[in-house]
Amino acid sequence: MTLTEEDVFDRLRNVEDPELGENVVSLEMVKNINIDDVEDTVTVQMDLPNPAMEEDLRDAVVRTLDDTEMDVEVDWVTPDEDSEGEMLPNVDKVIAVSSGKGGVGKSTVAANLACALARDHNVGVLDADVYGPNLPRMFGEAEPPRVTKDEEIIPASKYGVRVMSMGYVAGDDSPVVWRGAMVHKALTQLLDDVRWGELDYLVVDLPPGTGDAQLTIAQTVPVTGAVVVTTPQEVSVDDSRKGVKMFEKSDVDVAGIIENMAGFVCPDCGEVHDVFGSGGGEELAEESDVPLLGSVPLDPSVRTASDEGEPIVVGDGSPAREALLETAEETRESVDDLAKKELPML
Numbered sequence: 001m002t003l004t005e006e007d008v009f010d011r012l013r014n015v016e017d018p019e020l021g022e023n024v025v026s027l028e029m030v031k032n033i034n035i036d037d038v039e040d041t042v043t044v045q046m047d048l049p050n051p052a053m054e055e056d057l058r059d060a061v062v063r064t065l066d067d068t069e070m071d072v073e074v075d076w077v078t079p080d081e082d083s084e085g086e087m088l089p090n091v092d093k094v095i096a097v098s099s100g101k102g103g104v105g106k107s108t109v110a111a112n113l114a115c116a117l118a119r120d121h122n123v124g125v126l127d128a129d130v131y132g133p134n135l136p137r138m139f140g141e142a143e144p145p146r147v148t149k150d151e152e153i154i155p156a157s158k159y160g161v162r163v164m165s166m167g168y169v170a171g172d173d174s175p176v177v178w179r180g181a182m183v184h185k186a187l188t189q190l191l192d193d194v195r196w197g198e199l200d201y202l203v204v205d206l207p208p209g210t211g212d213a214q215l216t217i218a219q220t221v222p223v224t225g226a227v228v229v230t231t232p233q234e235v236s237v238d239d240s241r242k243g244v245k246m247f248e249k250s251d252v253d254v255a256g257i258i259e260n261m262a263g264f265v266c267p268d269c270g271e272v273h274d275v276f277g278s279g280g281g282e283e284l285a286e287e288s289d290v291p292l293l294g295s296v297p298l299d300p301s302v303r304t305a306s307d308e309g310e311p312i313v314v315g316d317g318s319p320a321r322e323a324l325l326e327t328a329e330e331t332r333e334s335v336d337d338l339a340k341k342e343l344p345m346l
Contacts, residue, residue, distance in 0.1 A: 227254075
């Protein structure tokens with residue numbers, strides 16, 4: 001039986017993604033179908049956001065077409081085959097902010113890092129945590145995103161920073177229940193469909209852990225340097241160590257470690273209380289052979305400022321504000337050094 005391209009598409013609508021339960025055509029995973037009558041072959045090119053699905057999907061496609069007399073070939077189009085030149089062409093440097101676990105203040109660090117850099121540079125920040133986006137609250141009543149007639153998204157804007165988040169799309173109270181391919185597709189759209197303009201730095205606030213979102217960013221975006229945020233606590237350092245290794249395996253340079261909640265300065269007695277221990281960030285930086293970019297003290301005003309939509313570096317002085325400004329400068333220098341390393345030799 002000789003098939004047409006439309007025949008193949010119709011049959012592939014019966015093949016479901018095992019994670020999402022939707023057919024691969026609706027999920028736009030089928031990128032190309034090539035039929036060669038001379039050699040009696042049909043080649044299906046598919047997006048493969050999760051390598052663990054490769055064998056199951058390949059078998060399902062072959063079974064769907066096995067009553068024909070044609071040989072079936074399945075080729076995968078993986079994210080790392082994309083051209084870096086096509087992704088974010090007007091962004092000079094990309095900084096990925098990551099953490100091994102939640103609750104270490106990673107989004108707070110990312111927001112303050114973006115605002116600090118924006119004092120002297122053109123900066124954008126992408127909230128890549130599709131499950132728990134926090135940046136809309138941290139940037140307060142920003143000018144909301146809007147869509148042009150060409151269906152491009154103009155990002156929100158506040159404190160000189162261009163901001164984009166799934167929170168602006170899904171709303172504050174709507175849970176996002178996605179896995180695998182849908183996460184990859186959403187993040188790709190937030191990067192490709194947003195008119196970021198000319199940026200010196202794009203800060204990407206990754207979700208905690210080492211899952212689909214982190215792999216999508218690591219494999220599709222030309223990340224200049226990753227920053228890993230940890231507290232001094234051993235359990236946080238243990239998880240952050242995994243994050244460092246994930247970037248290493250993905251060939252993404254780690255710009256350094258930021259130790260958050262490094263100590264609480266008592267406003268009455270002036271003594272420093274190590275609520276979450278001490279030295280964990282420095283230890284991780286040393287063993288990973290990367291810089292310790294800064295230690296930010298535990299300061300209630302940071303939480304208050306974030307909840308009120310005004311990152312602490314935008315407001316008046318405090319020990320945490322000064323530490324974050326210094327950390328942002330150290331981060332900028334480390335990322336700039338990594339960017340110089342990537343330049344081709346003349």
